[in-house]
Amino acid sequence: MSELVPIPSPGIPLSFGERGRPLVLVLHDWYGRLPWLANYATALSRQGYRVVVPDLYNGVATVEAATAEVLMAQLDVAGALAELDDIIQVARTEGSTRVGVVGFSLGGWLALLHAQSGEADAVVAYYATLGPSQHGVIPAPVLLHLAEIDDWDEGEDPESFIDRLKDHGTPITEWTYLATVHSFANATITDRVDVNAAALAFARTSAFLEDHLLD
Numbered sequence: 001m002s003e004l005v006p007i008p009s010p011g012i013p014l015s016f017g018e019r020g021r022p023l024v025l026v027l028h029d030w031y032g033r034l035p036w037l038a039n040y041a042t043a044l045s046r047q048g049y050r051v052v053v054p055d056l057y058n059g060v061a062t063v064e065a066a067t068a069e070v071l072m073a074q075l076d077v078a079g080a081l082a083e084l085d086d087i088i089q090v091a092r093t094e095g096s097t098r099v100g101v102v103g104f105s106l107g108g109w110l111a112l113l114h115a116q117s118g119e120a121d122a123v124v125a126y127y128a129t130l131g132p133s134q135h136g137v138i139p140a141p142v143l144l145h146l147a148e149i150d151d152w153d154e155g156e157d158p159e160s161f162i163d164r165l166k167d168h169g170t171p172i173t174e175w176t177y178l179a180t181v182h183s184f185a186n187a188t189i190t191d192r193v194d195v196n197a198a199a200l201a202f203a204r205t206s207a208f209l210e211d212h213l214l215d
Contacts, residue, residue: 003064007033010059013052013087014038017045020095022213024049025084027107029126029186030068032061036187040202047206048214050096052087056080056107063189072106077113084114098213102205103128104185115140122212124205127182129161141171143208145201147180175204 008014014033026041028034033055041051056075062068088099100122103111108128115123116136123138126145132155142165146158158174165172177197183189185198 003062003067004060005062007035007055007059007061009055011055013054014041016041016051016053017049019050019091021048021050022098022100023088023091023096024051024100024102024209024213025087025111026051026053027084027101027103027110028053028056028061029105029107029183030072031063031183031186031189032057032068032071034061034063034186034188039187043202044102044206044209047210049100049209050091050094052091054080054083054087056083056110075106077110080110081114084110085117085119088119100124100209100213102126102209105183112138112142115142122209124208126185126201129156129158130164131156132160132164135161135164137168138165138170141208141212142173143205144172144174145185145204146174146176147182147184148176148178149181151182173208175201177201 024044037053041053045051057071098121101111101120102124104126108125111123112125112130115138118139120140123140124143127147180194180197181192183192184194187193
């Protein structure tokens with residue numbers, strides 16, 4: 001896969017902000033932990049969070065969709081979920097009593113999947129849902145950021161997913177961003193990013209996390 005690109009601190013989670021503050025995990029999309037995520041995490045940390053960005057692809061990333069699809073297919077999902085648990089456990093020993101998880105695409109799917117464990121106090125998923133076979137009760141409030149133009153497998157469409165969340169009593173907030181496509185918040189993928197929509201989604205994410213994680 002010649003389209004792979006190296007990233008800083010391969011395989012090691014990037015950390016921002018003070019230990020002991022409410023923890024926010026930021027999970028990359030199928031492209032991997034590209035540079036834009038450091039800026040996103042830095043901006044969150046300035047609002048009073050301990051922000052950790054794992055490298056779920058163990059040192060590689062890409063800007064090519066075809067390569068991203070291969071990397072996603074190779075992901076050890078159980079291992080990724082276990083890594084999130086480990087990060088949360090460490091943060092709790094350092095004083096973090098509340099946990100938020102923000103994920104993009106693949107990372108959003110993982111965030112929603114992981115939230116069924118009850119470890120998160122708030123979940124934000126960009127252009128991601130769970131299918132019927134993956135869906136369990138999510139006890140934390142959920143914020144969804146959706147692209148207007150996107151493709152979904154049968155049963156994974158946002159309307160069906162939101163209906164299941166409501167059936168389970170999960171508090172849900174959703175926003176759809178006009179004229180956007182999947183990955184509209186990924187500033188490294190220049191042919192997909194929508195700067196205005198990304199900024200608005202970040203502001204809404206910030207307000208949502210503040211409501212559920214900060215005193």
